[in-house]
Amino acid sequence: MTLSLEWIDEREGGAGEREERWIDVLEKLLKIAGEKEGVDRGIVTLTLTDEEGIRELNRQYRGLDKPTDVLSFSMIEGEQADIRYEEEYESSGDDSEGWEDEVQANDPFSDLLGDIVISVPRAESQAEEYGHSFERELGFLFVHGFLHLLGYDHGNEEEEREMFAKQEQVLQEAGLTR
Structure with a gap:
């Protein structure tokens, strides 16, 4: 298994x-962000949604009744790491690059890094507001969400500087400049 992206357009x-x-x-x-963070396997699920879709998720999971640009739901941090599964589930595949850790090998959710949800209309308006391409804004939001899946946050100035510097490095390497 490698690092892969699955996506849904709602x-x-x-x-x-x-x-x-x-x-x-x-x-x-x-791929670039994974390499920089030492993550070489796992599944990231991306959902593209509209203002109302992300507003509902923001209300439901964060208690904020307003739209936002991106939400991340990690499967590898906090309480999410304690998800239990029934014994009858099988492992997520019989691949030769299987988990060395026996617990992970028997966990059907072990390949899931988490979900990222992006509001496309919000990304479009922010790209216009910031004066750069839609692809850069979408990329920024996606990398931002991915770093949140890995446990990064921007609750204070130091964390924000670190997270945003990482985002910028990935975007620059991919050629998504301002």
Whole structure:
């Protein structure tokens, strides 16, 4: 298993050719960010949604009744790490690069790093507001969400500087400049 991206488009009308190009960029960013963070295996699920979709999630999981640009739901930190599963579930696959840790090998959720949800309309408006391309804004939000999955936060100035510097390095390496 390698580091991979799965995605869902929940917006009315769904995905089209434009979104397929976005996914190529996001897969490149995931590879670069994963390499920089020493993450070489796992699954990240991305959901593209609209303002109401992300507002509902923000209300439900953060108690904030307003839309936002990106949300992350990690499967590897905090309480999420304690998810239990029934004995009858099988491992997530019979691949030759299996987990060396026996507990992880028998855990069907061990490959899941977490979920990232991005509001496409919010990304579009922020790209315009900040004067850069939509692809850069989408990439910024995606890398931001990925770093949150790994436990990074920006609750204070020092954490914010570290997290945003990491994001910028990944974006620069991918050619998504301002």
